[in-house]
Amino acid sequence: MSNIPVAVIAWWDAITTRRHAAILLTAYFAVAVVPLIFFRGYHSDEGLAISIARSAVENGQWLAPHMFGVRLIERPTMLSWIVGALSLPFGEVGQAGARLTVALFLLAGCVLIYSLLRSVAASIPAAVFGVALFLACPMVLRAYVLITADLPLSVLQLLAFWLWWRGHQGGSVGFGRWIAIGAALAVAALMKGPQPIAFFALGIGLYLVGSRSWRQIPGLILAGAVCVAPIAAWYWANYRPGDETIWATFMRISPEQALAAPLRAAAEQFFEMLPAALAAGAFLVGGGLRGRAGPDLRFVRATVCFAFTAAIVVLFWPGGSTARYYFPMVAPLCILGGLAYDRLKANRPQAVAPVLTVVLALLTYAAGYSAASPFMPRQFRGAKLDADRIAALVRTEPAPIHFVGAVGINVLAYLPGPISAVRSAALDNLAGAAWLAVPADVADALIGRRGDAVEAKLAFGQNGEWRLLYVKPGR
Numbered sequence: 001m002s003n004i005p006v007a008v009i010a011w012w013d014a015i016t017t018r019r020h021a022a023i024l025l026t027a028y029f030a031v032a033v034v035p036l037i038f039f040r041g042y043h044s045d046e047g048l049a050i051s052i053a054r055s056a057v058e059n060g061q062w063l064a065p066h067m068f069g070v071r072l073i074e075r076p077t078m079l080s081w082i083v084g085a086l087s088l089p090f091g092e093v094g095q096a097g098a099r100l101t102v103a104l105f106l107l108a109g110c111v112l113i114y115s116l117l118r119s120v121a122a123s124i125p126a127a128v129f130g131v132a133l134f135l136a137c138p139m140v141l142r143a144y145v146l147i148t149a150d151l152p153l154s155v156l157q158l159l160a161f162w163l164w165w166r167g168h169q170g171g172s173v174g175f176g177r178w179i180a181i182g183a184a185l186a187v188a189a190l191m192k193g194p195q196p197i198a199f200f201a202l203g204i205g206l207y208l209v210g211s212r213s214w215r216q217i218p219g220l221i222l223a224g225a226v227c228v229a230p231i232a233a234w235y236w237a238n239y240r241p242g243d244e245t246i247w248a249t250f251m252r253i254s255p256e257q258a259l260a261a262p263l264r265a266a267a268e269q270f271f272e273m274l275p276a277a278l279a280a281g282a283f284l285v286g287g288g289l290r291g292r293a294g295p296d297l298r299f300v301r302a303t304v305c306f307a308f309t310a311a312i313v314v315l316f317w318p319g320g321s322t323a324r325y326y327f328p329m330v331a332p333l334c335i336l337g338g339l340a341y342d343r344l345k346a347n348r349p350q351a352v353a354p355v356l357t358v359v360l361a362l363l364t365y366a367a368g369y370s371a372a373s374p375f376m377p378r379q380f381r382g383a384k385l386d387a388d389r390i391a392a393l394v395r396t397e398p399a400p401i402h403f404v405g406a407v408g409i410n411v412l413a414y415l416p417g418p419i420s421a422v423r424s425a426a427l428d429n430l431a432g433a434a435w436l437a438v439p440a441d442v443a444d445a446l447i448g449r450r451g452d453a454v455e456a457k458l459a460f461g462q463n464g465e466w467r468l469l470y471v472k473p474g475r
Contacts, residue, residue: 009345009353016124016125016129017124021127028135032366032369036370037096038096039373039380039381040145041095041383043410045148046147046148046410046413049077049098049149051068051409051412051413053083053098054092056081058092058417063237063238067409068412068417068420068421073238076191077191078190079152082101083097098147099145102143102151103144105151105155106144108159109155110134112159113134114127116161116162116299119169119299120295123342129338130335130337132360136363137272137330137334138272153189156187157185157196161332164204165302174219178226179222179226194231196327198310199329200328201310203307203308207302207305211301252318252319257319259320260320260322265320266315269311275337277333278355282337283337283343283344284336300336303332303336306332382462383408383411386408387412387415390411393457393468400419400434400435401417401418402434403419403421403437404437405421407466408461412437424442428449432471432473433472434470437460443467450471454472455469455472
């Protein structure tokens, strides 16, 4: 049994050294990511991002986000703008293009982690291990092609860290580099608002103060100014009286409801970031912050500041926190985990091999999940199948589609317009031919009130919880 950890590590060393890292990454993406681009239907909050992109492309609503006519001003939506801009030549927002956008951010995150580890003389097996930790993290695994802002904004902050470190490592972070850092952070801030960029700003700020790198402070301020200018311009351009309440709620300055308290949130994040959290913890407990032979100690300290400074603030933020708030923490933990591989594999193989085994198991699961996607249409493409059924009915009786609340947003994102949101109170006043997507209880009540003027056509949704109704013309 004592030889098993050594054998596992020897196998990893052999396969990662013999096979070029780019080939391994390409092969994994081909199996675990590419099928999801085409065969994973919209789910979670994706319909919202797609609807905003569609409103930009179809209605020219670029600056102020809209979803089927509803103004959604709680935050900027850079990911939707990127998806919309890339869709302009095709005239419509498609699933493949939108998912490919996120997949490219995922790929960029892998490349940056590998590059950062190699920049401090980590071995190829260790650098590939850091990338594998990233891809195996449950939080990342669920977001491989998920059209939400959390993964892209985290990768953009990692890009800012990479730009800063390569200059700092070379002995000078010039003003041109600080401007580039500010630009990367500006795009990150436009993904979801200014708060997430605190991971870079507070982390690197603390490192510069702690290391007495006073000459870099003006550059950090310059990067902050470059970052803040476009986000401030967006809020200024879109402001209407009352929006400040929406913004304060979204930023959880005055939250509507409490989220997980610190102890619970910390426990949840530990499991969400396994096995990277274990590997990073092993590195730090094993003396990673001390000046023993190993990677550049400046890099280790900067990475620790990047990972934990803002995370501690978020952990104790009034109103609690949720998993996605910590997404920018994942990559630096994976980098520390990659450093752990080199530090511990010789003297503590029993600490490295189990983590490596869990990583491989998670990657195998992800590959199997993706490979199954073409063969399980209802499980993977339920929203698309429902949309196809609805589209077929609408073609028989062309009319506008109305919906209530957030009913079937992932389904509606596949349907051609016109689509618009209505309030429940307005349903009784709809005249002329129209299609309605409403909850089952609302459908039953409406049919009871309007009788033969409304006809139930089909149930849709994962559990058939929504109804498609047809309002007959002249009724």
